[in-house]
Amino acid sequence: MNSDIPTTWTIKLLDAGDGSDDAILCLPDELLESLGWSIGDDLMLDFVEDENAVRIVKT
Structure with a gap:
């Protein structure tokens, strides 16, 4: 992995805008490329409450 690419990212959730309370997580191209x-x-999201974070793993 390129040492210039961060190991943690802060990414804002966007409102889906359809009244569903769903959110859209837009992953930066640089992040996608660095992870292949x-x-x-297919991705799996793991909510880590004690760290106030989400871990994303390719399934």
Whole structure:
């Protein structure tokens, strides 16, 4: 992994705007490229309450 790429990221959730209270998580291209992920990959989100964080893993 490139040492210039952060190991943690802060990314804001965007309101889906449809009244559903759903949110959209837009992952930066730089992050996707550094992890070898691409559009269409299946990801699992793990909410870590004590760290106020989300871990994302490719499934």
